[in-house]
Amino acid sequence: MKSSKLCISVFIFFASFTTLLACSEVLQQKPEPAQPALPANVVNYIQKEPLKPEDPMAAAPSEIQFNSPKIETKKITKIKTPVEKKYTDNTPTSNESLKATFPVYITDIDGREIIFDSPPERIIAFDSAAVETLFAIGEGHRIIGTHDYVSYPPEANSITKVGDAFNMDVEAVVGLNPDLVYLFYPSFKEQLENAGLKVLLIPTIGDDISEMADHFRMWGRITGGVMESNNLADDFEGRILNIEAALEPYTEGPSVFQDVGGLWTPGNDTLVGNVFKLLKLQNIAHDIEGYQQISPEVIVERNPQYIISSYSDTFSDDPKYSGVVAVKNGSIYIPSADYLSISGPRFLMGVDELANFIYPGIFK
Amino acid sequence: MTTPVTPKNQKSLLPWRRIVVWIFVSLACCVLAASIGSVSIHPMETIMITLSKFPFINVDKTWEDSSYTILWEIRFPRILLALLVGASLSVAGATYQGLFRNPLADPYFIGVASGASLGATLVFLTNVPTIIGNFNVLPIAAFIGGTGAVAIAYKISSTSSNTKLATLILAGIAIGSFTTAVTSILMIRTEPDLRPLLSWIMGGFIRAKWADSMFLLPYLIPSFLLVCIYSRILNTIQLDEEYAESLGVNTERTKKVLIIVSTILTAAAVSFSGLIGFVGLVAPHVVRILWGGDYRSLIPTAALVGGSFLVLSDLMARTVVSPGELPVGIITALFGAPFFIFLLIKNRSNIY
Numbered sequence: 001m002k003s004s005k006l007c008i009s010v011f012i013f014f015a016s017f018t019t020l021l022a023c024s025e026v027l028q029q030k031p032e033p034a035q036p037a038l039p040a041n042v043v044n045y046i047q048k049e050p051l052k053p054e055d056p057m058a059a060a061p062s063e064i065q066f067n068s069p070k071i072e073t074k075k076i077t078k079i080k081t082p083v084e085k086k087y088t089d090n091t092p093t094s095n096e097s098l099k100a101t102f103p104v105y106i107t108d109i110d111g112r113e114i115i116f117d118s119p120p121e122r123i124i125a126f127d128s129a130a131v132e133t134l135f136a137i138g139e140g141h142r143i144i145g146t147h148d149y150v151s152y153p154p155e156a157n158s159i160t161k162v163g164d165a166f167n168m169d170v171e172a173v174v175g176l177n178p179d180l181v182y183l184f185y186p187s188f189k190e191q192l193e194n195a196g197l198k199v200l201l202i203p204t205i206g207d208d209i210s211e212m213a214d215h216f217r218m219w220g221r222i223t224g225g226v227m228e229s230n231n232l233a234d235d236f237e238g239r240i241l242n243i244e245a246a247l248e249p250y251t252e253g254p255s256v257f258q259d260v261g262g263l264w265t266p267g268n269d270t271l272v273g274n275v276f277k278l279l280k281l282q283n284i285a286h287d288i289e290g291y292q293q294i295s296p297e298v299i300v301e302r303n304p305q306y307i308i309s310s311y312s313d314t315f316s317d318d319p320k321y322s323g324v325v326a327v328k329n330g331s332i333y334i335p336s337a338d339y340l341s342i343s344g345p346r347f348l349m350g351v352d353e354l355a356n357f358i359y360p361g362i363f364k
Numbered sequence: 365m366t367t368p369v370t371p372k373n374q375k376s377l378l379p380w381r382r383i384v385v386w387i388f389v390s391l392a393c394c395v396l397a398a399s400i401g402s403v404s405i406h407p408m409e410t411i412m413i414t415l416s417k418f419p420f421i422n423v424d425k426t427w428e429d430s431s432y433t434i435l436w437e438i439r440f441p442r443i444l445l446a447l448l449v450g451a452s453l454s455v456a457g458a459t460y461q462g463l464f465r466n467p468l469a470d471p472y473f474i475g476v477a478s479g480a481s482l483g484a485t486l487v488f489l490t491n492v493p494t495i496i497g498n499f500n501v502l503p504i505a506a507f508i509g510g511t512g513a514v515a516i517a518y519k520i521s522s523t524s525s526n527t528k529l530a531t532l533i534l535a536g537i538a539i540g541s542f543t544t545a546v547t548s549i550l551m552i553r554t555e556p557d558l559r560p561l562l563s564w565i566m567g568g569f570i571r572a573k574w575a576d577s578m579f580l581l582p583y584l585i586p587s588f589l590l591v592c593i594y595s596r597i598l599n600t601i602q603l604d605e606e607y608a609e610s611l612g613v614n615t616e617r618t619k620k621v622l623i624i625v626s627t628i629l630t631a632a633a634v635s636f637s638g639l640i641g642f643v644g645l646v647a648p649h650v651v652r653i654l655w656g657g658d659y660r661s662l663i664p665t666a667a668l669v670g671g672s673f674l675v676l677s678d679l680m681a682r683t684v685v686s687p688g689e690l691p692v693g694i695i696t697a698l699f700g701a702p703f704f705i706f707l708l709i710k711n712r713s714n715i716y
Contacts, residue, residue, distance in 0.1 A: 086685060148553075164552055261560035263570055263689075285687070293570060293687035295402040298436045311560075320437040320575065323429055 003079050020256045050252055100224035114119075119183070119224040120180035124162065124173055127184040129212075133219050133345035152346070170195070180222075205343045207274050212343050213237050232345060241349050243278060245251050245353060246362055253280035254305035255356065257294075257326070265294045272340055275351050279358065281306070296320055306358060307332045312364040333357045379661045383445050386668035390447065393672040397679040398445045402686035405431045442572040446638060446678040446692075447671040448580045449569075450643050451588075453653035454670025455625040457644030458651075458663055459591050463622050464529055469647035471630040474536025474623075475513035479560065480634045481565055485547045488561040489554045502564075503579070503635035518623060523593040527619050556672040566691030567640035569678050576636040583632040587625045588667065592620055594641025595659035602657070625659040642668050642696040643677075646704050653711050673700065 053125045124145035125314045133138045135153045143156075148164040150156050162172045173181060174195045181192050183201045192199050202218070205211045213233035220229020247253075256276060258265055266272040267288035276283045284302040285294050300320065301322040307315055307326040312334050315321045326332060339350025355363055401411055410428045413435050417421040453471045460469035468570040472478075483505035517539050521531035553560055563570075591598075597618050609615050630644070647670035651662050674692070677699070681692040
């Protein structure tokens with residue numbers, strides 16, 4: 001009796017795990033065909049050489065060459081001077097379209113049109129990016145309330161705080177008597193609307209950097225600061241164009257891994273993933289969806305040339321990563337501020353900082 | 365008339381065969397876990413790298429450096445740590461269950477978990493440097509938090525002459541709720557990037573290093589031996605505390621020793637792996653259901669079963685969503701719970 005129980009239990013133990021392992025094997029193998037020709041270091045050279053024979057980047061690791069530890073030096077040499085594709089500054093023109101016109105219609109997340117007959121004077125902006133944008137276009141004086149984590153610009157510190165990332169003090173919001181409440185998540189929308197307040201909830205920016213410029217313009221239309229917001233948005237788009245132009249001569253840039261703490265990392269379908277695309281960086285976590293923890297084995301195997309992390313000692317002090325090119329070369333980039341986590345006007349400062357670290361001297 | 369089991373007349377017969385079988389099962393689990401991962405390494409390479417680590421065996425280096433690092437610096441330390449943590453939690457869980465005579469008891473029963481999370485949260489969310497000198501602050505803070513919470517609960521429930529176990533449980537739960545509340549306040553009031561903290565709280569071996577296991581072993585081995593020595597007394601306590609006392613068992617000393625030992629063992633395990641649920645609760649029960657509740661054999665078997673289970677759970681945690689990872693606590697509950705329910709149904713007529 002006892003031994004039969006033992007047999008049964010051991011059997012079940014193993015049967016269940018082997019089934020699951022089989023499943024995991026399938027899962028593991030699935031994404032492989034999606035990656036372009038994995039093993040072919042040689043093939044890669046041959047394919048690239050006829051295209052750009054003198055291009056040193058052809059020898060640099062591309063997405064395809066994750067385990068080539070031979071490349072020890074960061075080598076990004078340009079082959080021709082970047083095209084001078086400078087955007088023209090949008091100096092105030094007598095353009096009629098830059099004048100504020102009311103009423104303004106803004107479509108919210110549910111497809112409803114929110115109508116503004118005049119610029120709101122008492123805004124509660126429950127979003128760091130919105131606060132930054134409003135100050136950047138000179139309309140920050142309209143903000144009367146925000147949440148605890150807003151810390152930029154310095155003027156924002158004196159604004160009344162009406163909640164943190166998880167909770168909004170609805171009573172305090174109502175008490176401030178705002179004529180617009182801007183939210184980036186829907187939790188308190190109904191409650192606020194029931195209290196008779198005008199609420200604007202628009203979809204958060206997914207992974208498209210250029211949407212930020214649209215947000216700037218939207219705030220300009222709402223507050224009447226159309227010209228300033230257009231300048232801000234044009235400047236934003238122009239800087240993106242400049243980066244694209246400066247990097248145009250390059251083929252694939254170096255490989256990167258970003259750790260946002262605890263080996264959580266952004267995949268390609270994130271805002272940061274798109275920054276990497278813009279900078280022609282090869283995200284080693286390209287097959288991660290959204291943000292996820294990545295296996296340390298994968299980091300070692302894909303051997304990134306650059307690591308972006310605020311927790312640099314996670315990598316530099318760990319024998320696991322001692323063979324990774326980024327660690328060997330000391331190419332660990334520690335962001336000076338969390339610019340890339342707020343999709344506001346300072347976002348591009350984060351991009352510039354990263355770009356200058358990886359391509360020193362290419363951007364003026 | 366049946367004679368009650370007393371320390372004197374218990375047959376000193378350990379089921380060696382079962383223990384040896386489980387040692388091999390554990391080894392098999394480790395081998396399986398070493399050969400599979402999010403990066404595939406050729407079995408031959410795995411064998412050669414492993415062999416090269418044995419003394420007196422010379423193996424020519426034919427492997428990639430990255431394969432070596434992945435196996436030797438990532439997989440092996442992880443497997444060993446999972447094995448040791450699983451064993452520690454199971455031994456601690458079995459001890460608490462025996463001592464409190466409560467099937468719900470698990471290693472986190474009297475506040476270790478919430479105390480340890482508070483310690484860890486303080487490190488994550490304040491600007492304490494994560495490394496001071498050669499020491500990693502996080503495990504130390506978690507260890508102090510975990511043992512501290514239980515120490516307070518123990519102090520509350522002890523008078524000069526004895527410790528009331530019911531009071532200890534209640535005090536542990538009260539302190540646990542309090543520290544959890546403090547942890548939550550800290551989480552809500554600080555910067556919103558909680559991912560590193562949350563993944564620690566959910567538990568996992570993503571940070572595992574050799575040094576972690578080397579730190580855990582000196583806690584595990586003496587604690588394990590002590591609990592084994594006390595396992596006869598645990599058997600007696602199952603019947604009745606007063607009865608055990610009448611047989612000459614020093615129940616106060618037993619309680620003190622076992623609570624201290626299991627708490628330290630749990631806190632040490634939690635310091636490196638975070639809060640991994642379910643293993644410590646269920647491994648002892650599985651052993652009890654399958655092979656009976658004699659603590660002399662239950663303790664070593666539960667250690668091996670819990671260790672193997674956690675090794676396999678970690679294997680799944682790092683392969684199922686490869687190249688990503690899941691917190692291992694999700695896997696232990698997701699796959700452990702149905703198995704446990706199956707056992708309960710199979711045996712519902714003859715347990716508890």
